[in-house]
Amino acid sequence: MASDYLDRIYLGDCEQVLKEVPDNSVDLIFTSPPYADQRRSTYGGVKPSEYVDWFMPKAAQFQRVLKPTGTFVLNIKERVVNGERHTYVIELILKMRQEGWLWTEEFMWHKKNSYPGKWPNRFRDSWERLLQFNLQRKFNMYQETVMVPVGDWAKNRLGNLSETDKTRDESKVGSGFGKNISNWLGRDKVYPTNVIHMATECSNRNHSAAFPEQLPEWFIRLFTLEDDVVLDPFVGSGTTAVVAKIMKRRFIGIDSNEEYFELAKDRLKAVQVPLFQLAEPSEDYDLGESGTE
Numbered sequence: 001m002a003s004d005y006l007d008r009i010y011l012g013d014c015e016q017v018l019k020e021v022p023d024n025s026v027d028l029i030f031t032s033p034p035y036a037d038q039r040r041s042t043y044g045g046v047k048p049s050e051y052v053d054w055f056m057p058k059a060a061q062f063q064r065v066l067k068p069t070g071t072f073v074l075n076i077k078e079r080v081v082n083g084e085r086h087t088y089v090i091e092l093i094l095k096m097r098q099e100g101w102l103w104t105e106e107f108m109w110h111k112k113n114s115y116p117g118k119w120p121n122r123f124r125d126s127w128e129r130l131l132q133f134n135l136q137r138k139f140n141m142y143q144e145t146v147m148v149p150v151g152d153w154a155k156n157r158l159g160n161l162s163e164t165d166k167t168r169d170e171s172k173v174g175s176g177f178g179k180n181i182s183n184w185l186g187r188d189k190v191y192p193t194n195v196i197h198m199a200t201e202c203s204n205r206n207h208s209a210a211f212p213e214q215l216p217e218w219f220i221r222l223f224t225l226e227d228d229v230v231l232d233p234f235v236g237s238g239t240t241a242v243v244a245k246i247m248k249r250r251f252i253g254i255d256s257n258e259e260y261f262e263l264a265k266d267r268l269k270a271v272q273v274p275l276f277q278l279a280e281p282s283e284d285y286d287l288g289e290s291g292t293e
């Protein structure tokens, strides 16, 4: 099949544009949609109470174009409405499940540089959700590509192994999960947790909600190989597409705002930079638990 729809940025509503993209043709959808009612001045807002209805027809297109082995990662955070967190993200997850998506995992993006502030009834917000959805339980995932240095905890923890640590320590609550800490003796690298510590800084200052490049990079590594197809249906300034191109993936980027569409195209033209280094956070690694589901 001709692939001239790839490696392009499109101007338009993603629901309409995606109708031109074949079924089962995308390996990873990585995106940050407009948050409910936010940034009305720059790209319009969707009322929190209408968010799920607004999102689901688009999700139907995502479901159609995603390969069965593919993954959809959605960066989103519910806003505060009348003094409490709105529930539209929770409602969206439930609706996605009703429509056949599996809510496989949730990653937390800890924005480690968020600046201090004072609010009467809450603390500063310094994390966002990255919801992972799949179409089936078996999907492509390349865990070795995101391994991290073992960290200082290993010296203390692995230097003092108890008898339980030397065998598989089955879960006391009968969850079927267990861990064998001694497996990690002598290793330089371990698997990361589902908390991603990354600053919000990014090289692009012309979009009010641009990702740091390392965020799509981490997920593109984890869920795709070279020449796989990465889609960002709300591509904004083009960050996901730029990173995909640098990483030798094919890409599709869509934005309904002409200014961002032009910005994304300009950024893509300028892509010649060498692959930047993955941030290697050294803090807060735990052994996690391992097991079979």
Ligand SMILES: C[S@@+](CC[C@H](N)C(=O)[O-])C[C@H]1O[C@@H](n2cnc3c(N)ncnc32)[C@H](O)[C@@H]1O
Residues within 6 Å of the ligand: 012, 013, 014, 015, 031, 032, 033, 034, 035, 043, 207, 209, 210, 211, 233, 234, 235, 236, 237, 238, 239, 240, 254, 255, 256, 257, 260
């Ligand atoms: C949170 S921003 C994405 C920012 C992007 N991650 C970046 O790094 O620049 C969401 C984008 O969705 C775009 N958008 C809003 N509604 C859309 C729609 N129906 N179809 C396509 N794009 C849309 C907005 O113009 C905005 O640029």
